[in-house]
Amino acid sequence: MDVLSTRGLDPAALPAAVTIERPRNPEHGDYATNLALQAAKKLGVVPRDLAGWLADALTGTDAIASVEVAGPGFLNLRLAADAQGAIVREVVEAGEAYGRGDQFAGTRINLEFVSANPTGPVHLGGTRWAAVGDALGRVLAANGGDVTREYYFNDAGAQIDRFVRSLIAAAKGEPAPEDGYAGGYIGDIAAEVLERAPGALSAEDCHEVFRRIGVNLMFEEIKQDLHDFGTDFDVYFHENSLHESGAVGKAIEQLKASGGLYFDNGAWWLRSTEYGDDKDRVVVKSDGEPAYIAGDIAYFLDKRSRGFDLCIYMLGADHHGYIGRLKAAAAAVGDDPKSVEVLIGQMVNLVSDGKPVRMSKRAGNVITMQDLVEAVGVDAARYAMTRSSADSTLDIDLDLLRKRSNDNPVFYVQYAHARLASVLRNGADLGVEPGEEFELLDHEREGDLIRTIGEFPRVVATAGELREPHRVARYLEELAGTYHRFYEACRVLPRGDEETTELHRARLQLCAATKQVFRNGLQLLGVSAPERM
Numbered sequence: 001m002d003v004l005s006t007r008g009l010d011p012a013a014l015p016a017a018v019t020i021e022r023p024r025n026p027e028h029g030d031y032a033t034n035l036a037l038q039a040a041k042k043l044g045v046v047p048r049d050l051a052g053w054l055a056d057a058l059t060g061t062d063a064i065a066s067v068e069v070a071g072p073g074f075l076n077l078r079l080a081a082d083a084q085g086a087i088v089r090e091v092v093e094a095g096e097a098y099g100r101g102d103q104f105a106g107t108r109i110n111l112e113f114v115s116a117n118p119t120g121p122v123h124l125g126g127t128r129w130a131a132v133g134d135a136l137g138r139v140l141a142a143n144g145g146d147v148t149r150e151y152y153f154n155d156a157g158a159q160i161d162r163f164v165r166s167l168i169a170a171a172k173g174e175p176a177p178e179d180g181y182a183g184g185y186i187g188d189i190a191a192e193v194l195e196r197a198p199g200a201l202s203a204e205d206c207h208e209v210f211r212r213i214g215v216n217l218m219f220e221e222i223k224q225d226l227h228d229f230g231t232d233f234d235v236y237f238h239e240n241s242l243h244e245s246g247a248v249g250k251a252i253e254q255l256k257a258s259g260g261l262y263f264d265n266g267a268w269w270l271r272s273t274e275y276g277d278d279k280d281r282v283v284v285k286s287d288g289e290p291a292y293i294a295g296d297i298a299y300f301l302d303k304r305s306r307g308f309d310l311c312i313y314m315l316g317a318d319h320h321g322y323i324g325r326l327k328a329a330a331a332a333v334g335d336d337p338k339s340v341e342v343l344i345g346q347m348v349n350l351v352s353d354g355k356p357v358r359m360s361k362r363a364g365n366v367i368t369m370q371d372l373v374e375a376v377g378v379d380a381a382r383y384a385m386t387r388s389s390a391d392s393t394l395d396i397d398l399d400l401l402r403k404r405s406n407d408n409p410v411f412y413v414q415y416a417h418a419r420l421a422s423v424l425r426n427g428a429d430l431g432v433e434p435g436e437e438f439e440l441l442d443h444e445r446e447g448d449l450i451r452t453i454g455e456f457p458r459v460v461a462t463a464g465e466l467r468e469p470h471r472v473a474r475y476l477e478e479l480a481g482t483y484h485r486f487y488e489a490c491r492v493l494p495r496g497d498e499e500t501t502e503l504h505r506a507r508l509q510l511c512a513a514t515k516q517v518f519r520n521g522l523q524l525l526g527v528s529a530p531e532r533m
Helices: 035-043 049-059 081-097 125-142 158-171 184-196 206-228 241-245 247-258 292-305 322-331 369-376 377-387 398-402 408-428 444-454 454-468 471-487 500-525
Strands: 030-033 065-069 074-079 107-113 146-153 234-236 261-264 267-269 281-284 308-313 339-342 348-352 394-397
Touching: 030 261, 035 049, 035 074, 049 065, 049 074, 081 234, 081 500, 107 125, 125 308, 125 348, 125 369, 125 377, 125 454, 125 500, 146 184, 158 184, 158 206, 184 206, 206 369, 206 471, 234 241, 241 247, 241 292, 247 261, 247 267, 247 281, 247 292, 247 322, 267 322, 281 292, 292 322, 308 408, 322 339, 339 398, 348 398, 377 394, 377 398, 377 408, 377 454, 377 471, 377 500, 394 398, 408 471, 408 500, 444 454, 444 471, 444 500, 454 471, 454 500, 471 500
Parallel strands: 107 146, 107 308, 146 234, 308 339, 348 394
Antiparallel strands: 030 074, 065 074, 261 267, 267 281
16 A cells, blocks of 8 residues: 555555444444554554544545544545445346355355254254254355255154154054153154055054154155245255165274274263363263264264365254364364354244243144244244344244234335335336436435445355354344335435436435345345235
């Protein structure tokens, strides 16, 4: 930067990435940066002096109208009118691609989420992951990632045996086993098994018949519920295949050979405490049988063998220990622990009339995805699940989500999109074409709206970097508020016999750009963008 070189300072001392934020108080400018405070120490100068030099260099450039030095060395910047217009033009020209980036270009990402046991309908925790996981997949793809959505089908283990015994008991008209599964769905599936295999109860392989048909029926229902919820998967991986193919045994031998396991008290252990687990984990039990974690390790190795650079696991609140054990497993086989990421989701509670909702009509004491969708619809359910950070407990107010008012966040955002669609339709009916005299957009509310739509690419990039799709939802709510304030303050279309002006046309183009950003943002959340409401 010449302004530094002329003073004998090294421009290389400036950070490679400059943080620019929108100040809370619009009187402080359109954007603000602490660049001078960051670089002053390395340059050996007073921050406020450096800020003054930078302000002189930036003032009057093509994009910046003015720069003000504030406090100990902050820079407050105001954009030139044509620079703001460039944002509107960029949105309109990019269309559906606006907001997309390339930070994960060339990265193959395996995103595993939901993976509910095929022993019952998808419950609220799984519903949250269905919404958040699908949204995260969309955000990662929007940032250039090659994303594969994967469902780990737990068709091995004791829970399947309990499920099958529960089906058989229901088919016989007996109570569920003490350690089994209850709920109306068990009786429904048992009846369907008997319809498909009338002699199943008397067959020698009764347990196998109920297992084969019953588990498949349950899983098909789960897949259908997820599809109806707008969440589909590229791969359904069967846990049982790891055991049948010998992959589990091979993984264990690989770990032993690499020194990744140690032998103690007749068992083989993984040093998972070195990676944040609360204790080391048994991989091979003292009876020689593989522990459950052995399948997890084989599964990770399988993912890496399929060429995935990053393996993201989205697990429930009771799986916190998996962070350490999966990273330890990666290290034990000579892999990079950074290739594993485990995201932990917290519980979801439903509230109606100020009281917790606890009972499901079909699943006994579990609230299911179907229950939530029947109560509020897919859009409201998905939006409610994705608008909060997944690592915090979520309380969902059913009464609020049923309201068609601005108190309901999804209605508030969708209504803004529908209102924009209405404005554009009315403009077309009046013969008003969008225009590009953006230098006329000098009203405070116009500037607020332009800068807000200009933030969208940064929001999408940050949501991908931090694995936090809720940032998109919160941004859309901010955008809705900014648009509504613009709409109230700035007349977009001419009234009555009023002549159409270039200002009307420029505002209409701003509306078109804003509508596009709403559509792009809602698409990332898997929520519809209605044209009418």
